[in-house]
Amino acid sequence: MDIKAYIILSLTLFTIGVIGVLVRRNAIIIFMCVELMLNAVNLLLVAFSKMHAMSAAAKALPTFASDAQIFVFFIMVVAAAEVSVGLAIIVMMYRNIHSVDINFLNRLKN
Amino acid sequence: MNMVWLIPILPLIGFLINGLGRNSLPKAVSGFIGSITVLGSFVLSLLVFMQVKAGNFHQTLHYFDFIRLESFTIPFDFSIDALSTLFLLIITGVGFLIHVYSTAYMHEEDGKDYAKYFAYLNLFVFSMLLLVMGGNFVVMFIGWEGVGLCSYLLIGYWYKNEAYTDAAKKAFIMNRIGDLGFLLAVFWLISKLGTVQYDEVFNAANLAKLTATDITGITLLLFVGVTGKSAQIPLYTWLPDAMAGPTPVSALIHAATMVTAGIYMIARSNALFSLAPITQSVITIIGLATALLAATIALRQYDIKKVLAYSTVSQLGFMFLALGTGNYVAAVFHVLTHAFFKALMFLGSGSVIHAMGGEQDIRNMGGLHKHMKITSITFLIGCLAISGIPGLSGFFSKDEILAGTFAHSPLLYGIALFTALLTAFYMFRLYILTFSGTFRGTHEQEHHLHESPKAMTIPLIVLAVLSIIGGYIGVPEALGGHHELAAYLSPVVKSATHHLSHNTEYILMAVSTLLVIVSIFIAVFRFRRYSTEQNNVVTKWLENKWYIDELYDAIIVKPIKGISNFLNQIVEKRIIDGAVNGVGRAVNYGSRQLRWLQSGQVGAYVLLMVIGMLLLFIIQLFL
Numbered sequence: 041m042d043i044k045a046y047i048i049l050s051l052t053l054f055t056i057g058v059i060g061v062l063v064r065r066n067a068i069i070i071f072m073c074v075e076l077m078l079n080a081v082n083l084l085l086v087a088f089s090k091m092h093a094m095s096a097a098a099k100a101l102p103t104f105a106s107d108a109q110i111f112v113f114f115i116m117v118v119a120a121a122e123v124s125v126g127l128a129i130i131v132m133m134y135r136n137i138h139s140v141d142i143n144f145l146n147r148l149k150n
Numbered sequence: 151m152n153m154v155w156l157i158p159i160l161p162l163i164g165f166l167i168n169g170l171g172r173n174s175l176p177k178a179v180s181g182f183i184g185s186i187t188v189l190g191s192f193v194l195s196l197l198v199f200m201q202v203k204a205g206n207f208h209q210t211l212h213y214f215d216f217i218r219l220e221s222f223t224i225p226f227d228f229s230i231d232a233l234s235t236l237f238l239l240i241i242t243g244v245g246f247l248i249h250v251y252s253t254a255y256m257h258e259e260d261g262k263d264y265a266k267y268f269a270y271l272n273l274f275v276f277s278m279l280l281l282v283m284g285g286n287f288v289v290m291f292i293g294w295e296g297v298g299l300c301s302y303l304l305i306g307y308w309y310k311n312e313a314y315t316d317a318a319k320k321a322f323i324m325n326r327i328g329d330l331g332f333l334l335a336v337f338w339l340i341s342k343l344g345t346v347q348y349d350e351v352f353n354a355a356n357l358a359k360l361t362a363t364d365i366t367g368i369t370l371l372l373f374v375g376v377t378g379k380s381a382q383i384p385l386y387t388w389l390p391d392a393m394a395g396p397t398p399v400s401a402l403i404h405a406a407t408m409v410t411a412g413i414y415m416i417a418r419s420n421a422l423f424s425l426a427p428i429t430q431s432v433i434t435i436i437g438l439a440t441a442l443l444a445a446t447i448a449l450r451q452y453d454i455k456k457v458l459a460y461s462t463v464s465q466l467g468f469m470f471l472a473l474g475t476g477n478y479v480a481a482v483f484h485v486l487t488h489a490f491f492k493a494l495m496f497l498g499s500g501s502v503i504h505a506m507g508g509e510q511d512i513r514n515m516g517g518l519h520k521h522m523k524i525t526s527i528t529f530l531i532g533c534l535a536i537s538g539i540p541g542l543s544g545f546f547s548k549d550e551i552l553a554g555t556f557a558h559s560p561l562l563y564g565i566a567l568f569t570a571l572l573t574a575f576y577m578f579r580l581y582i583l584t585f586s587g588t589f590r591g592t593h594e595q596e597h598h599l600h601e602s603p604k605a606m607t608i609p610l611i612v613l614a615v616l617s618i619i620g621g622y623i624g625v626p627e628a629l630g631g632h633h634e635l636a637a638y639l640s641p642v643v644k645s646a647t648h649h650l651s652h653n654t655e656y657i658l659m660a661v662s663t664l665l666v667i668v669s670i671f672i673a674v675f676r677f678r679r680y681s682t683e684q685n686n687v688v689t690k691w692l693e694n695k696w697y698i699d700e701l702y703d704a705i706i707v708k709p710i711k712g713i714s715n716f717l718n719q720i721v722e723k724r725i726i727d728g729a730v731n732g733v734g735r736a737v738n739y740g741s742r743q744l745r746w747l748q749s750g751q752v753g754a755y756v757l758l759m760v761i762g763m764l765l766l767f768i769i770q771l772f773l
Binding site: 058061062065142143145 | 757760
């Protein structure tokens with residue numbers, strides 16, 4: 041299948057993620073958008089990995105074809121760890137200010 | 151000859167002892183050290199003089215290399231010959247007398263200042279000896295700067311008086327202007343000949359290498375240096391102000407020795423100056439103009455030391471007149487006799503000031519003869535000597551200058567003779583106003599009048615004797631003499647070239663003597679009964695010194711101050727400070743504006759981050 045379709049899908053997901061982070065104020069939604077961006081990147085990595093698997097370089101070096109896919113697992117692990125910390129922060133935030141609106145968290149100003 | 155180096159070293163040792171021990175030495179010791187070191191130099195100079203006179207040789211003593219470069223070397227040499235030994239005798243001899251005199255004159259100073267005074271005086275003698283003994287222009291320049299420094303230190307000796315320190319600064323700055331000329335001349339010599347040694351510069355082969363322009367340029371620049379040190383137009387105004395220093399200092403530095411350094415330098419370089427007719431004319435005109443100008447100013451001064459100061463300037467002018475007319479021996483001769491009688495008169499005036507308790511205005515004096523006979527009589531001898539009364543030293547030297555000038559140009563002779571008459575007039579005005587008539591000061595001063603102590607009168611008597619007999623070493627042939635001074639100096643200094651018949655010389659002597667006596671009588675009758683002198687336009691100009699100081703103020707000092715003020719107010723405050731403060735203000739303003747970016751809204755930060763990343767992408771991909 042044409043690689044372009046994957047790239048366009050990935051870019052679309054990433055852009056949705058960025059715009060979500062920029063325009064939404066709900067911390068949970070922002071969090072989800074961040075995840076969306078991470079997964080857009082994951083998708084891109086897998087797509088490129090599959091595309092390059094048949095190339096000459098991959099034949100010379102056996103691990104070449106699977107490197108990017110292993111990288112995706114790393115990203116998933118890091119994302120999972122991040123989610124656990126991030127959700128904990130959001131829970132603490134809700135307990136303290138009874139809201140998950142990030143615009144309330146500007147006390148460091150001034 | 152091996153002891154020659156001791157001559158300048160002795161006063162230097164005296165300077166070090168007095169300078170370093172000024173807080174602990176008792177007055178008697180510092181005065182003694184100051185005097186004895188100069189006496190030691192005098193004795194050594196006398197021995198050297200005897201040897202030079204007997205052997206009639208001159209010799210360069212090499213000590214070490216002062217500057218050694220690839221292309222040339224400047225050695226530290228002493229040149230011992232007829233000219234330098236003569237100056238050695240004047241400096242150490244008169245210097246010793248003045249040191250002795252100072253021990254009494256400065257007695258009221260406290261111990262620390264007293265030792266400081268002798269330290270400076272010894273340093274001066276050291277520098278002056280270096281100046282005349284140096285075997286090249288660079289060593290001379292070291293001494294030249296040294297005497298300028300000591301002159302500055304001693305004029306400003308009473309540094310708590312601001313007017314005195316101003317006078318010291320004036321002397322130093324004016325000397326520096328001249329010194330620049332000297333320095334440029336030395337550079338010129340080095341660039342053309344690659345040497346500054348006297349015996350190398352003045353030999354015929356090297357002189358032939360110089361073009362006429364070189365010689366004229368070098369000699370004119372040297373003369374610029376001379377006008378500063380020897381107080382000639384246009385740089386003479388510092389000398390009358392230099393009278394702010396203690397009177398013995400005026401006698402030693404500003405009459406007998408330092409101001410004659412210029413005459414020494416030109417006499418030393420006579421081989422060079424004889425080849426520069428333009429420079430010689432300049433020297434003649436400046437010398438004569440200075441002599442006349444200073445003499446007219448001296449007619450109408452009321453400060454006893456100022457009269458003597460202008461008289462010194464005038465006499466120095468005479469010496470330059472002699473140098474300009476190629477009469478080098480006469481100039482050196484006049485340096486010698488002038489050192490005697492002018493030092494005598496300065497010390498005499500010091501004695502008067504001492505007796506009057508610091509009063510220097512001759513309008514408040516008068517009738518001092520009966521209170522201080524020795525001072526009065528020795529002062530009278532000085533006046534007669536400077537006026538040129540036959541038989542005294544001044545007559546021989548002044549007559550020789552006048553005769554040489556007559557041979558050169560009768561017109562210049564007329565002006566010089568007129569100046570000589572003015573000299574006699576103002577000197578006797580000074581003498582009569584000070585010593586005869588009735589006392590015009592306060593009762594307290596009159597009660598205080600006394601003859602000075604022996605340490606002051608003995609130098610006066612010695613100098614008076616020298617003022618009488620000093621001229622007999624240079625009796626002209628017309629009067630049956632052999633002019634021994636000219637014979638002695640002949641290896642170094644060319645004798646005068648004028649050939650006047652003896653009859654002409656007799657007539658000149660008779661005319662000048664007669665007119666001088668007439669002029670003295672006029673002065674005596676005019677001032678015998680003192681009343682306040684009436685001022686008219688001319689005398690007002692004279693009293694204000696032809697407004698030369700005001701003129702310099704208007705054309706030099708004021709514009710410089712204006713420029714400095716402009717630089718300070720506009721360039722410094724507006725432009726430089728403006729630029730520096732502007733940078734600070736811009737940073738301050740910029741940071742105030744940038745502060746608004748720090749909103750604390752996380753969304754805003756993320757937005758900026760994304761924009762930044764997009765920009766980087768655009769730059770990376772499209773540019």
